[in-house]
């Protein structure tokens with residue numbers, strides 16, 4: 001392997017007659033003047049006599065490279081030549097020496113570069129691409145820690161150096177972004193990251209709009225020593241049942257945010273009314289009753305004013321009239337005097353109440369799980385989660401902040417509150433870019449900017465980085481970028497990471513499960529094949545296989561039920577429906593029974609024979 005063609009302080013070309021280059025592999029260039037620097041392969045090409053370098057393809061390669069090849073003895077018309085573009089790991093003061101030999105390093109030579117933490121100290125997310133050869137003399141402690149999976153061959157060996165994410169450095173370089181289009185392996189990668197956080201017992205809360213984040217189902221066919229149970233390391237909470245918003249903790253602005261999140265836009269008049277009528281520590285009942293009473297008073301203003309002057313009113317009516325009259329005096333001018341506004345707010349509030357948003361459950365269960373260092377999965381529709389996220393995140397963040405502040409100021413602390421990670425998929429819905437409102441956006445932005453100080457970190461996954469709030473995107477110190485096709489998203493990724501033009505060009509073609517991990521922690525971008533997850537989501541099954549299996553199961557049930565009734569008179573199927581339906585456990589329609597029997601004939605299980613009394617199905 002030899003350096004050919006023009007070189008710069010940062011890039012060089014390397015050529016070989018016998019050895020193919022692997023994308024992302026690390027080579028050592030024997031250039032003593034530069035203390036044998038390391039470089040990474042960022043582009044590979046192979047030429048032979050059928051695609052000779054000297055022909056029309058030559059424009060793929062700089063003419064200086066061709067000359068360089070010739071000058072070190074390559075026959076560019078006839079020989080098979082493997083070429084690779086190298087990027088030096090560290091910029092050199094002067095260009096690399098042309099003609100220098102390159103070689104595959106030993107593991108010890110690149111250990112510092114590739115392994116920042118040992119697997120037991122960090123999050124083992126996958127295998128560094130292009131590290132197969134280097135891994136041959138890797139110590140045992142780094143082997144068998146990140147097995148790989150592919151659909152054709154199933155679970156296989158790791159075949160490379162593990163990528164161990166140094167999560168403890170997040171206090172310097174906080175927050176992680178996971179970007180990738182549909183089917184790119186983003187959810188799979190997120191699952192692996194969550195498993196690793198659970199293994200390290202880092203308290204975390206994840207919002208799960210897809211109902212896919214459970215960890216009790218094991219990934220199929222894992223070798224015995226790679227298995228792990230997570231059953232005690234996570235809890236699943238349903239938004240609106242196990243966890244709710246404690247109304248009395250809300251301030252008026254929160255109610256405005258909640259209603260905005262749940263019912264789209266609200267008018268200025270509604271916002272004013274919400275704020276004017278709210279008192280600190282109001283319960284849902286006191287607040288909504290005050291609003292309903294004021295609406296009633298506005299509708300009957302004239303009578304109420306008259307009755308309030310009526311000396312002969314009975315005491316019960318007097319009490320009610322006084323109450324309504326006081327509300328009128330106090331609030332009428334401030335809320336604009338139109339009961340319709342109040343009723344609109346009430347309708348929206350009542351809807352939330354009926355959906356279970358305002359339960360007294362609060363965030364108690366999350367706090368209990370944090371104390372046990374567990375992962376909390378909060379499930380619910382996107383709409384619901386958006387409403388909850390703001391309340392849950394803010395409450396937990398404040399608790400942690402207060403705890404840290406107290407310690408710092410030497411104040412006594414009643415209870416510990418641990419550092420934690422907030423994770424969400426579809427992050428652009430929680431913190432959308434630009435003026436689009438979302439209730440949790442404010443607190444999430446605050447955490448993006450300040451969370452590091454308090455040990456609160458974000459992991460934001462999204463298919464659409466271009467739609468995520470800019471401030472937050474800029475604060476994500478580590479970005480895992482999976483296959484991305486849309487040019488607007490690629491543009492954001494290019495701007496927000498240190499990935500090179502060559503890497504960006506590969507983004508639309510990355511295979512599912514391969515990501516570029518660009519991190520301020522390592523100071524470079526590493527191509528990583530994400531390891532096989534130890535658990536699987538309940539939806540992991542291929543939907544078409546699921547379809548086949550589902551129907552096969554159903555057919556088997558009907559078959560069992562049909563057998564005792566054979567032979568079946570085809571002209572009188574109605575007579576069998578009840579009996580067969582009873583055995584199957586549900587009512588079958590005529591059409592369904594007929595179709596199933598015909599299918600059994602096609603499958604060779606039954607035959608349909610003509611008799612003098614009409615057609616009959618009997619066992620084949």
Ligand SMILES: Nc1ncnc2c1ncn2[C@@H]1O[C@H](COP(=O)(O)OP(=O)(O)OP(=O)(O)O)[C@@H](O)[C@H]1O
Pocket residue numbers: 148149150151180181182183184185186187188189463512513514529530531532
């Ligand atoms: N690390 C991996 N190793 C092997 N196969 C993978 C890996 N990651 C993903 N795959 C394969 O790709 C498929 C799609 O991955 P995944 O469901 O994670 O995509 P996604 O990016 O989350 O898509 P969506 O956003 O549509 O859910 C998986 O079902 C799996 O077969």
